[in-house]
Amino acid sequence: MNLSTYDRGAFSAPFWKSDVMLHESVWPVGEGELTLPLLFTPDEIISVRSTSLAIEYQAGRDYLLRDGKLVLPVGTTIPVTPTEVYVSPNPQPNVHNPVGFLHRDGGYLYFGETDNIINRQIMVTYKHSDSWDGPLPQNVLNNLPLTQKRLAEKIPFLVGFWGDSITTGCNVTSFYNDPPYTEMWPIMTTEQLATLYDTKLLYVNKAVGGKATPWGYQQYHNYFGAIRPNLLFIAFGMNDASGKLTTEEYIANIERNIQVAREGNPDLEIILIATSLPNPDAVQFEGPHEEYEAPLMALAERLPGVACLPLTSFHKAILEKKPYYHMTGNNINHPNDFLARIYTQFILASLYEF
Numbered sequence: 001m002n003l004s005t006y007d008r009g010a011f012s013a014p015f016w017k018s019d020v021m022l023h024e025s026v027w028p029v030g031e032g033e034l035t036l037p038l039l040f041t042p043d044e045i046i047s048v049r050s051t052s053l054a055i056e057y058q059a060g061r062d063y064l065l066r067d068g069k070l071v072l073p074v075g076t077t078i079p080v081t082p083t084e085v086y087v088s089p090n091p092q093p094n095v096h097n098p099v100g101f102l103h104r105d106g107g108y109l110y111f112g113e114t115d116n117i118i119n120r121q122i123m124v125t126y127k128h129s130d131s132w133d134g135p136l137p138q139n140v141l142n143n144l145p146l147t148q149k150r151l152a153e154k155i156p157f158l159v160g161f162w163g164d165s166i167t168t169g170c171n172v173t174s175f176y177n178d179p180p181y182t183e184m185w186p187i188m189t190t191e192q193l194a195t196l197y198d199t200k201l202l203y204v205n206k207a208v209g210g211k212a213t214p215w216g217y218q219q220y221h222n223y224f225g226a227i228r229p230n231l232l233f234i235a236f237g238m239n240d241a242s243g244k245l246t247t248e249e250y251i252a253n254i255e256r257n258i259q260v261a262r263e264g265n266p267d268l269e270i271i272l273i274a275t276s277l278p279n280p281d282a283v284q285f286e287g288p289h290e291e292y293e294a295p296l297m298a299l300a301e302r303l304p305g306v307a308c309l310p311l312t313s314f315h316k317a318i319l320e321k322k323p324y325y326h327m328t329g330n331n332i333n334h335p336n337d338f339l340a341r342i343y344t345q346f347i348l349a350s351l352y353e354f
Helices: 145-152 185-197 214-225 238-242 249-261 289-302 311-319 337-351
Strands: 022-024 034-038 042-050 065-066 067-073 122-128 157-163 200-206 230-234 268-272 305-311
Touching: 022 042, 022 337, 034 122, 042 065, 042 157, 042 230, 065 249, 145 185, 185 200, 200 230, 214 249, 230 249, 238 249, 238 289, 238 311, 249 268, 249 289, 268 289, 268 311, 305 337, 311 337
Parallel strands: 157 200, 157 230, 230 268, 268 305
Antiparallel strands: 022 122, 034 067, 042 122, 065 067
């Protein structure tokens, strides 16, 4: 495989099914020799590259594999962000906040909505012997009989997406027109699902950054108009929880989104995405994100033609192995290429038997 370019099939293959982890992202932060966290214990480092995948770093000079750990020695040419840059003692004003975003332990978090963060990260490809010990996605096609039939019989259909900035594609490399141009997870998901089933799927994405569930049911028809998806992903939750919307309010709003989306489209099937988590050190973005998942799953069980994917639990398990900043595009609440790929991997494994 060519490790220097985007490959949809390889990037969307479930990482827990392989003994090779492809392009796991890491953000080197600190001083001196650094030991960097990976999801698995590496037996062999195959490649360490820039986020663009264009620069390949040299083993021995730039990184070491020592006692099952990835180590950056003093003198590495890999970009390293100093601790006082990552957490500054001084205000860091941005377009969203006049002083910046507070770190839990004091100071101000490094933040950016350009490619300045992803270009500080590296991508690590390695072999490992240990297995994923976290939760796994479950097939949900039995909850979606029309989708199941269309996929099995190769009947083309329209897939729609409705949600917040994560669903618009923030902050993958293609969002900035940067190499390796990793696709936004809705596109990656739709295209690869079509490939896996050898069928044709059409795609429409009406997600808007910064939005939450009340806006969703109020604006659905203004954005979709006469467009009638056959399968709709609803992926609100990040902004609802950070905005301190109660679980009861959130679930009621999601149900209202479902009702509105089915007006004039009663056979619409729906997949609810339990949101990924924000940076736990960004105190201004705290909220009941984790609390939403169980009642969201219960809502899907109660309503016909609705499934829910517990991505919150999956992301939480990943965060137990490595800090959030290693998988973000803005250091607050947006995925980078790696976490966006995990969205796609989790969804595909819920709709296809690998």
